[in-house]
Amino acid sequence: MQDRPIYQALAEAFRAEGTTAQFVLMGDGNMHWVTAMKNLPGVTTVHARHEHCAVGMAMGHASATGGVGVASVTCGPGITQITTALASAARSRVPVVVLAGDVPLKARFYGQAIDQQPLVTTCGAHYIAGLHPDRMHQYVREAYWTARHERRPVVLAVPYDLQKQPMPNIGPYVPSDDLIPVTPPLPPDPGQLDALAERLAAARCPILIAGRGVMAAGAETDVAEVADLSGAFLSTTLLARGLYDDHPFSLGVAGGFARSIAREIFAEADLVVAIGASLTYHTVDGGRLIPPAAHVVQIDPEPLGLREGLSAADTYLRADARLAARGLADRLRRGPAPAARLRSDALAARIRDEPADSSEYQVEPGTLDPRRVFGELEAVIPGDWDVVSGSGHQSYFHTVMRGQTPGRYHVMRDFGAIGNAISYAIGVAVARGDGRVVLYEGDGSLLMHVQELECLRRQGIRLLVVCSNDGAYGAEIHKLREDGIDDSGAIFGRTDLASIARGFGLSGETVTELGRFAELRAAYEAGSTAAVWNVHVSDQVVNPRMRLNIRAGHGTR
Numbered sequence: 358m359q360d361r362p363i364y365q366a367l368a369e370a371f372r373a374e375g376t377t378a379q380f381v382l383m384g385d386g387n388m389h390w391v392t393a394m395k396n397l398p399g400v401t402t403v404h405a406r407h408e409h410c411a412v413g414m415a416m417g418h419a420s421a422t423g424g425v426g427v428a429s430v431t432c433g434p435g436i437t438q439i440t441t442a443l444a445s446a447a448r449s450r451v452p453v454v455v456l457a458g459d460v461p462l463k464a465r466f467y468g469q470a471i472d473q474q475p476l477v478t479t480c481g482a483h484y485i486a487g488l489h490p491d492r493m494h495q496y497v498r499e500a501y502w503t504a505r506h507e508r509r510p511v512v513l514a515v516p517y518d519l520q521k522q523p524m525p526n527i528g529p530y531v532p533s534d535d536l537i538p539v540t541p542p543l544p545p546d547p548g549q550l551d552a553l554a555e556r557l558a559a560a561r562c563p564i565l566i567a568g569r570g571v572m573a574a575g576a577e578t579d580v581a582e583v584a585d586l587s588g589a590f591l592s593t594t595l596l597a598r599g600l601y602d603d604h605p606f607s608l609g610v611a612g613g614f615a616r617s618i619a620r621e622i623f624a625e626a627d628l629v630v631a632i633g634a635s636l637t638y639h640t641v642d643g644g645r646l647i648p649p650a651a652h653v654v655q656i657d658p659e660p661l662g663l664r665e666g667l668s669a670a671d672t673y674l675r676a677d678a679r680l681a682a683r684g685l686a687d688r689l690r691r692g693p694a695p696a697a698r699l700r701s702d703a704l705a706a707r708i709r710d711e712p713a714d715s716s717e718y719q720v721e722p723g724t725l726d727p728r729r730v731f732g733e734l735e736a737v738i739p740g741d742w743d744v745v746s747g748s749g750h751q752s753y754f755h756t757v758m759r760g761q762t763p764g765r766y767h768v769m770r771d772f773g774a775i776g777n778a779i780s781y782a783i784g785v786a787v788a789r790g791d792g793r794v795v796l797y798e799g800d801g802s803l804l805m806h807v808q809e810l811e812c813l814r815r816q817g818i819r820l821l822v823v824c825s826n827d828g829a830y831g832a833e834i835h836k837l838r839e840d841g842i843d844d845s846g847a848i849f850g851r852t853d854l855a856s857i858a859r860g861f862g863l864s865g866e867t868v869t870e871l872g873r874f875a876e877l878r879a880a881y882e883a884g885s886t887a888a889v890w891n892v893h894v895s896d897q898v899v900n901p902r903m904r905l906n907i908r909a910g911h912g913t914r
Contacts, residue, residue: 363493366524367456367515368393370497372400373530376427378787380405380414384431386458386469386517391429403787403816406808408435410780412442412510413769416451417784420767421743425452425504426784432458432514433469440480441774443510447481448771452504454511459486461518477512487515490525502533542574543658545676545684553630553654553674554688558695560628563589566611566640569596570633570657570678572764577601579682580632586689588697590622593763594634595756599740600763605705609713612640613902614756616713623647625699630654631670633678638665645905656681713757716904720895723869727754727825727894730871734823735759737874738795743767743785747778747798750831753900755797776805782820783809792819792882800826800852807857813887814862820887821878822858826851827896835899839907851893858889867891 368390371379378401381391395402405411408430415426430439436457446453460470477484483503487496493515500511557563565584571577577600584591584606591601592611601607608619615623623629623646634640636655641647644667655670658677662669674681689695712728720726735758738744744761746752746768767785769777782796803824813820827834828851829844837844858865863886866877874890881888899907 361524362389362521363490363515363524364389364520365393366493367497367520368397370494370530371427371454371456372397374497374501374532374534375424377401378403378418379427379429380411380418380784381429382406382408382411382431382435384435384458386431386435387429387456389520390456394429401787403783403818404812405780406812407806408438409442410783410806410809410812412439412446412453412455413777413780414784414787415453415455416442416446416449416769417745417767417781418788419451419453419784420781421785421788425454425501427454427456429456430458431469432460432473432517433471436473436476436512436514437471440476441772442777443477443480443482443512445769445772445774445777446510449769450508451510451769452508454500454504454513457512457514458520459514459516462488462516463518473512473514482510482512483507485511485513487513488519490519490522491527493524494527494530498531498533498536502536505533506537542677542680543675545656545674545681547684549674550681550684550688553672554685554692556628556652556654557583557587557589557630557685558689558692560587560589561696562622562625562699563587563628563630563697564592564608564623564626565589566592566594566629566631566634566636567597567600568594568631568634572597572600572633574633574677574679576633576679576682579679579686582686583682583689586686586695588695588700589630590700592619594640595768596766597634597763598756598766599759599761602759602761606700606708608708609759610756612646613642613905614753615642615646616711616757617715617901618708618711620646622699626651628652628654630656632656632682635661636664636669638667641667642905643667714901716901718895718898720897724893724895725869725871726898727751728898730825730892730894731755731758733871733874737878739793741765741793743789743794745778745782745785745794745796746770747796747802748773748775749799749802750835750900750903751797751799751825751827751894753902754825775799775802779803779806779809779822782822783812783818786818786820792821795821795823798822798824799831800824800828800854801830801849803854804852810858810861810863810887810889818887819885821881822887822889824854824889824891825894826854826891827894828852829896831896832903834896835903836907854889854891858891862886864888865891867893869893
């Protein structure tokens with residue numbers, strides 16, 4: 358097509374890359390591109406109320422679809438507003454492309470001018486300055502290739518006035534997918550498999566930790582078979598949560614969010630095998646979960662020896678999870694009977710029945726123990742819903758819920774920033790499209806971007822928000838109390854979030870007693886809007902991870 362402006366050509370290139378949704382906050386620098394994208398067939402447009410949230414929504418959409426999230430902001434303050442989201446996406450390895458404006462090339466003066474590239478690259482994102490008309494296709498292709506291949510955010514910035522210039526006739530657009538090599542799964546080294554099978558058969562208390570790599574390889578059944586043949590216990594990373602909830606010897610999530618019984622069994626481990634799991638700081642709980650004497654093996658296509666300040670493993674097996682698990686199962690079937698003898702009916706009953714945390718607390722009148730809240734929600738929220746996790750103190754309690762579908766759990770926590778989850782959940786809800794998405798969030802975090810409730814109402818996006826409202830910044834009050842310091846600066850009272858939700862035209866309910874959640878869920882599913890459940894939880898109950906961290910020195914460990 359001749360005589361089309363560059364912004365139109367850019368939009369068509371984005372669509373050719375498979376883009377089906379854009380999350381935007383419109384300004385001078387991106388308004389023409391946003392409009393062109395909106396008018397392309399098959400593209401959903403969501404207008405955020407804050408630039409940070411537009412990128413957060415794109416991240417959630419990427420997490421839910423497995424594709425590349427797309428956001429757009431203007432130049433200058435549009436870029437400065439998204440730096441926290443970019444850093445979060447970079448730390449969590451979420452592929453996102455942001456089409457940003459840039460200062461007009463011919464401008465004598467421009468009040469929004471700022472050197473954008475250093476801001477973006479400092480956050481760990483890739484920056485592309487789109488300055489030449491003949492290279493516009495290359496810019497888009499580089500952005501998508503980098504996002505997909507390196508799994509990180511990319512900002513493509515094009516000057517406002519250049520976007521309106523005619524697009525040169527440089528031929529049809531070639532998508533980045535055409536340039537990404539398709540390679541077969543990586544087979545394991547046979548000698549390493551022999552040695553690992555021998556270790557598994559000889560181990561007294563082996564534990565397997567399965568990560569997202571197991572799901573990506575379709576190795577769920579194969580890994581479970583390895584566990585059964587070797588007498589090993591099963592566990593998962595947080596993002597693979599729910600993978601083996603129906604197995605009698607599944608310990609649930611490993612790491613800082615591990616159940617009490619899981620910590621007890623991990624303390625006995627003499628062999629830990631991570632399969633398709635990167636063994637992050639959180640997965641090993643800063644080195645506290647796995648005993649020093651235990652031998653740790655990592656099976657991964659790209660194992661890393663040093664991960665977040667810790668040695669990841671003692672032995673590394675570079676391989677696809679499914680091929681490695683099948684090879685191990687074959688060897689275990691042919692080998693001697695396993696030495697592991699810790700599995701028993703009594704232990705299976707303990708794993709099934711014991712509470713995740715049995716510490717005793719006295720809760721204030723009119724408030725609820727969050728452990729009991731999420732115990733009830735486990736039976737009320739269907740397992741096939743998508744779950745989005747907020748950050749902060751409240752983020753522990755829902756992780757021990759069982760019965761959720763693996764692969765439908767979404768979290769943006771690697772940068773430690775609160776306030777992200779409402780936007781992330783909106784992106785997931787847009788991808789799913791049926792309202793069966795629940796966000797578990799805290800009050801301090803939700804209030805940071807509560808304006809996005811208006812986005813939900815205006816654009817008819819259905820989402821259930823369960824807010825644990827303790828009237829404070831939960832992590833901070835518990836740390837301050839432990840130090841014997843005045844905690845009043847972290848306490849702001851229980852905001853009436855139900856009324857705020859209703860003020861935005863949504864459903865809002867305050868919950869101060871158990872037994873209501875089934876009725877409320879039925880009302881939400883029968884309704885047509887998003888809903889906020891303002892659950893008053895006690896600020897006396899400290900989650901077990903927080904207790905351990907406080908004793909270890911508030912994160913300075």
